[in-house]
Amino acid sequence: xxxxxxxxxxQMTTYDMNLTLQSVASLKAAIERKTKISASSLxxxxxxxxxxxxxxxxxxYSAGTDTNPIYMFSKPSVKDSxxxxxxxxDLSPIVELSTGAFxxxxxxxxxxxxxxxxxxxxxMCCSLPPTVHTVISCATLAQQFSDLAHDVSRSCDQLxxxxxxxxxxxxxxxxxLEDIFNEFCERSKSFKESFRKHRLKKEExxxxxxxxxxxxxxxxxxxxxxxxxxxxxxHRFSAFDVFEETDFEGHHYRINQPLDNSSENxxxxxxxxxxxxxSEEDVxxxxxxxxxxxxxESSDAMQQIEESDxxxxxxxxxxxxxxxxxxxxxxxxxxxxxxxQDILDYCEKGLALIDAEPLKEREAELYHILEYAxxxxxxxxxxxxxxxxxxxxxxxxxKKIERDQHDQAASLIQYRERLNSACDPSVxxxxxxxxxxxxxxxxxxxQVLIDIRRRIANSKDELSHILKARLEAVLMIxxxxxxxxxxxxxxxxxxxxxARYFGIxxxxxxxxxxxxxxxxxxxxxxxxxxxxxxxxxxxxEKLQKIHExxxxxxxxxxxxxxxxxxxNLFPGxxxxxxxxxxxxxxxFDARLPKITDEDVQLISNTFQELAQDVPHYDMEAxxxxxxxxxSASDHDERDVDVQVDLDRDFESETETxxxxxxxxxxxxxxxxxxxxxxxxxxxxxxxxxTEDNMDTHKLNIEKLQDFLSKLCTLCKVNIMYIKDELVKxxxxxxxxxxxxxxxxxxxxHAWEKSNEEAAIRFREQTQRLTVxxxxxxxxxxxxxxxxxxxINSLKNEQEQLKIQHNKEVEKLESEHQGTKDxxxxxxxxxxxxxxxxxxxxxQKQKEIKELQExxxxxxxxxxxxxxxxxxxxxxxxxxxxxSESSLEKIERTDVIEISNHNAIVxxxxxxxxxxxxxxxxxAVEKCKAECEQKISAEIALLKAKYEADKQ
Numbered sequence: 001x002x003x004x005x006x007x008x009x010x011q012m013t014t015y016d017m018n019l020t021l022q023s024v025a026s027l028k029a030a031i032e033r034k035t036k037i038s039a040s041s042l043x044x045x046x047x048x049x050x051x052x053x054x055x056x057x058x059x060x061y062s063a064g065t066d067t068n069p070i071y072m073f074s075k076p077s078v079k080d081s082x083x084x085x086x087x088x089x090d091l092s093p094i095v096e097l098s099t100g101a102f103x104x105x106x107x108x109x110x111x112x113x114x115x116x117x118x119x120x121x122x123x124m125c126c127s128l129p130p131t132v133h134t135v136i137s138c139a140t141l142a143q144q145f146s147d148l149a150h151d152v153s154r155s156c157d158q159l160x161x162x163x164x165x166x167x168x169x170x171x172x173x174x175x176x177l178e179d180i181f182n183e184f185c186e187r188s189k190s191f192k193e194s195f196r197k198h199r200l201k202k203e204e205x206x207x208x209x210x211x212x213x214x215x216x217x218x219x220x221x222x223x224x225x226x227x228x229x230x231x232x233x234x235h236r237f238s239a240f241d242v243f244e245e246t247d248f249e250g251h252h253y254r255i256n257q258p259l260d261n262s263s264e265n266x267x268x269x270x271x272x273x274x275x276x277x278x279s280e281e282d283v284x285x286x287x288x289x290x291x292x293x294x295x296x297e298s299s300d301a302m303q304q305i306e307e308s309d310x311x312x313x314x315x316x317x318x319x320x321x322x323x324x325x326x327x328x329x330x331x332x333x334x335x336x337x338x339x340x341q342d343i344l345d346y347c348e349k350g351l352a353l354i355d356a357e358p359l360k361e362r363e364a365e366l367y368h369i370l371e372y373a374x375x376x377x378x379x380x381x382x383x384x385x386x387x388x389x390x391x392x393x394x395x396x397x398x399k400k401i402e403r404d405q406h407d408q409a410a411s412l413i414q415y416r417e418r419l420n421s422a423c424d425p426s427v428x429x430x431x432x433x434x435x436x437x438x439x440x441x442x443x444x445x446x447q448v449l450i451d452i453r454r455r456i457a458n459s460k461d462e463l464s465h466i467l468k469a470r471l472e473a474v475l476m477i478x479x480x481x482x483x484x485x486x487x488x489x490x491x492x493x494x495x496x497x498x499a500r501y502f503g504i505x506x507x508x509x510x511x512x513x514x515x516x517x518x519x520x521x522x523x524x525x526x527x528x529x530x531x532x533x534x535x536x537x538x539x540x541e542k543l544q545k546i547h548e549x550x551x552x553x554x555x556x557x558x559x560x561x562x563x564x565x566x567x568n569l570f571p572g573x574x575x576x577x578x579x580x581x582x583x584x585x586x587x588f589d590a591r592l593p594k595i596t597d598e599d600v601q602l603i604s605n606t607f608q609e610l611a612q613d614v615p616h617y618d619m620e621a622x623x624x625x626x627x628x629x630x631s632a633s634d635h636d637e638r639d640v641d642v643q644v645d646l647d648r649d650f651e652s653e654t655e656t657x658x659x660x661x662x663x664x665x666x667x668x669x670x671x672x673x674x675x676x677x678x679x680x681x682x683x684x685x686x687x688x689x690t691e692d693n694m695d696t697h698k699l700n701i702e703k704l705q706d707f708l709s710k711l712c713t714l715c716k717v718n719i720m721y722i723k724d725e726l727v728k729x730x731x732x733x734x735x736x737x738x739x740x741x742x743x744x745x746x747x748x749h750a751w752e753k754s755n756e757e758a759a760i761r762f763r764e765q766t767q768r769l770t771v772x773x774x775x776x777x778x779x780x781x782x783x784x785x786x787x788x789x790x791i792n793s794l795k796n797e798q799e800q801l802k803i804q805h806n807k808e809v810e811k812l813e814s815e816h817q818g819t820k821d822x823x824x825x826x827x828x829x830x831x832x833x834x835x836x837x838x839x840x841x842x843q844k845q846k847e848i849k850e851l852q853e854x855x856x857x858x859x860x861x862x863x864x865x866x867x868x869x870x871x872x873x874x875x876x877x878x879x880x881x882x883s884e885s886s887l888e889k890i891e892r893t894d895v896i897e898i899s900n901h902n903a904i905v906x907x908x909x910x911x912x913x914x915x916x917x918x919x920x921x922x923a924v925e926k927c928k929a930e931c932e933q934k935i936s937a938e939i940a941l942l943k944a945k946y947e948a949d950k951q
Contacts, residue, residue: 002058003069004031004044007169008471010162010464012069020064025054031072041075047168049175071169073471115447118145122439130432132419138435139409139416145442146409152449153402159456160391166463167384170470174379177474184481191488195354198495201502202354208505209347218512219328221606225519227593232330327515331508343501350498353491362487366480378473381466391459394452401445408438418775427775434768516610519603522595527619529589535626537584544582551576572872694852700924701848708841708931712834715939719830722946822949829945833938840934844927851923855916862912 001014004027013034019027028039044052046063052070063070121141128134224232332340412435554576561573604611 002027002064003066004064004072005069005162005165005169006035006072006074007166007173008074008464008468010166010460012066012162012165020057020059022058023054024052024056024058027052027058028054037074043073043075045071045073045169045172045176047071047172049172049177049179051176069165071165071172073169073173075475114148115450118148118443118446122436122443125439126436128432130428132428134432135419135428135435136416138432138439139412141439142409142412142435142442145439145446146406148446149402149405149449152446152453153398156395156398156453156456159453159460160395163391163456163460163463164388166460166467167381167388170381170467173471173474177379177478180478180481184485187485187488191492194492194495195359198354198498202351205347205351205498205502208502208509209344212344212505212508215509215512216328218607219331219508220326222327222512222515222603224325224327224330225593225595225599225603227595227599229325231593232325327511331511343504347498347501347505350494350501353494353498359487362484366477366484369477369480378470378477381470384463387459387463391456394456398449398452401449405442405445405449408442412438418779512607513610513613516603516607517614519595519600520611520614522592523597523600524617524619525589526592526595528622529587531623531626533585533587540581540584543580547577547579547582697848697852697920697924701845704844704928704931705841708837708935711935712837718939718943826946826949829942833942836938837935840931844931847927848924852920855920859912859916863909866908 002017002019003012003014005012013031015027015030015034019030024044025039028042028044031037031042032039046052046061047068050061052058052061058064061070062068118141125134125138125141128137415431415435558574561567561570567573
């Protein structure tokens with residue numbers, strides 16, 4: 001069954017389980033059919049305050065059982081005035097249960113005539129003669145009392161349970177209200193921030209509208225340059241399209257559903273009205289002009305727009321007309337004039353909406369309601385805990401009286417059964433008199449039960465009345481927050497749209513300056529791209545030619561050298577030079593409009609103030625650089641042609657070999673001198689840097705050792721902390737033992753009290769036992785046999801308890817021994833962990849040393865490879881056959897190339913040093929991180945084992 005609890009009435013209703021597979025709307029329809037309450041006025045909540053949405057499935061909510069039902073509320077259809085009146089009278093603290101002030105004269109099904117009938121029946125039984133029939137009548141009446149006591153007890157249980165559920169339902173309402181209020185405060189804070197920003201920008205917005213007329217005049221003076229006319233015709237001004245868009249609000253100001261946060265145990269707090277109160281912010285203390293002044297400020301701009309005579313579409317000026325199209329014509333073409341007019345109208349109206357007075361009125365109303373709710377304690381019903389505790393005490397009393405009623409009725413029925421088996425007329429007078437006394441006691445107990453039930457029912461009626469009034473107050477608060485939230489949402493959207501429109505107006509203000517700077521930028525880019533492309537294309541052609549010639553020379557030599565046995569003495573002869581800058585870069589800035597220097601000069605002369613703000617870049621230096629490179633390359637080509645001709649003339653002479661030998665010898669001597677003078681200081685610098693790096697690494701290693709020692713100390717401290725926790729656990733166990741012993745003493749006192757009550761009852765029953773003595777003599781033999789069987793069973797049970805006790809003792813001893821073994825195992829693991837930590841430290845130092853040695857070897861190999869490459873390049877350059885006249889030039893060129901190469905070698909060494917230092921640092925950090933990770937994993941594993949053993 002699906003359980004739904006009506007909090008207002010305090011009634012539990014059940015529905016078919018098939019409804020859990022349907023939507024919440026179907027459940028509301030079923031509730032409407034059963035309770036005759038309109039589905040539109042129903043509110044369904046679950047424990048925690050989450051609202052059941054109509055389009056969700058019922059099974060998606062964890063509620064609907066008898067212990068956790070779905071809480072149902074009906075919205076009261078009353079006016080606000082009645083709600084406020086009810087709040088005044090019904091938000092007072094609840095009456096204490098023990099005072100009995102909520103008793104009433106209303107009667108239930110167990111009261112009224114039934115009590116009179118029962119009293120009459122008791123009097124009739126007492127007036128009957130002492131016969132067997134009288135004893136049977138007394139037993140029957142006692143059975144009726146027992147049944148009535150059972151029915152009253154069940155009714156009291158149901159009433160108390162319903163009041164507990166009403167309290168839980170009210171807690172769900174409070175949780176839902178708190179969630180809604182917190183979300184409302186967050187949205188109010190967001191709205192406050194947005195309002196403050198727009199309030200601070202109001203003067204800026206006014207200034208924009210005031211100066212818009214001057215901006216439009218400036219736009220009307222700016223001509224559309226001939227190079228821009230095709231773009232102006234192809235692309236219309238589209239900034240005003242935002243006026244027709246639907247998603248202009250930007251950030252959505254939406255309301256989320258309350259979260260499913262349990263709130264039965266949370267402390268009730270007052271509403272924090274200061275969290276959303278905006279009237280005390282500084283932005284509300286500012287004064288701004290009225291809307292009439294705002295409309296007059298931008299009237300000139302409106303007139304300027306109206307006076308413009310642009311057509312439906314933008315067209316460039318023809319040769320026949322002398323009027324040139326301007327930037328304002330392009331902006332207002334194709335219906336944009338109406339859009340601009342609408343935007344300005346909206347901006348004026350929007351500025352009038354940035355006013356704090358309406359917000360102050362709405363906030364004051366909600367502030368008054370929440371202050372009243374806080375003053376009367378709307379969330380917490382004062383005294384409800386004491387009331388529920390008193391109901392539980394009354395319920396315990398009902399259970400006790402029910403047992404007494406049942407025991408007394410069972411005694412009378414037992415007498416009736418004995419009289420049926422063996423009747424002694426001499427004991428009937430005494431027996432009937434005793435039965436009459438017991439019937440009087442049963443009648444008094446029934447009256448007490450009826451009185452208690454009446455009190456519990458009246459308590460439920462009072463709680464239902466109080467909850468109804470408080471639900472009406474909650475409804476009023478939520479309606480007020482909803483109204484203010486709707487106003488805030490509309491204002492928030494209006495502010496966002498206003499900011500969007502003033503962004504367009506700001507673009508119009510910046511349009512003249514941006515246009516002038518864009519024209520200058522286009523001219524500058526075109527000048528740069530033209531010079532850069534010429535220089536890059538010429539450079540690529542020359543490098544391509546040089547690369548092809550070098551490749552051809554090497555291929556010609558390799559065709560002769562391949563397959564010869566001398567090839568093994570000259571390795572690396574198959575290498576080819578890499579391609580570098582042999583292709584011209586792709587053209588760029590080709591889509592820029594062809595704005596000439598005359599156009600830029602015209603705009604600068606027309607708008608001299610705007611032209612002064614344009615940054616001036618020194619483009620002449622870049623253009624001259626490209627031009628000088630082009631002229632120098634042309635001169636080099638002529639020198640190369642002359643040198644090639646001279647080489648061809650001297651190749652036919654026979655004495656060129658001598659000159660080649662001399663040049664090689666002199667070149668090799670100079671090469672040796674340069675190498676010896678440049679490499680020695682570099683080697684010394686490298687060794688010095690290496691020693692410094694070693695010192696730095698030693699310091700890092702010492703820091704790492706200190707860190708590991710501190711970490712070990714921390715582990716020891718944690719172990720001591722764990723031991724302290726064990727001591728605390730033992731103390732808690734001792735406290736629990738003391739608590740159990742105290743409870744044991746309480747049980748002993750209660751048992752002694754029960755014994756005293758039993759003794760009193762025993763004295764009352766002694767008189768009745770003297771009468772029953774003769775009847776019981778016949779039953780003693782059967783009872784003795786039964787008692788013997790019971791004694792035997794108790795002995796067997798005692799033996800089983802002893803056996804079980806011995807087993808428990810053995811189990812405790814085995815667990816104690818297991819705990820000792822576990823402690824020893826833990827200590828061994830700690831020792832192993834310390835040993836492993838030392839091994840890891842040694843391994844880490846060993847890996848660092850190996851890494852350093854590897855880096856030194858790699859560095860030496862790199863230096864040797866650079867030296868061999870340097871010698872190989874020098875030898876290759878000396879293989880050429882220069883002429884006698886150009887010998888001095890070639891030798892000088894070789895010296896320059898060698899010095900350049902030495903500089904490159906030195907730079908390479910420095911780069912290698914930096915890379916080596918970076919590699920060592922990265923390796924040390926990596927090793928440090930791995931060690932820390934391993935140590936952390938070991939510590940976490942040890943803690944996990946300890947926690948598992950502890951549990």
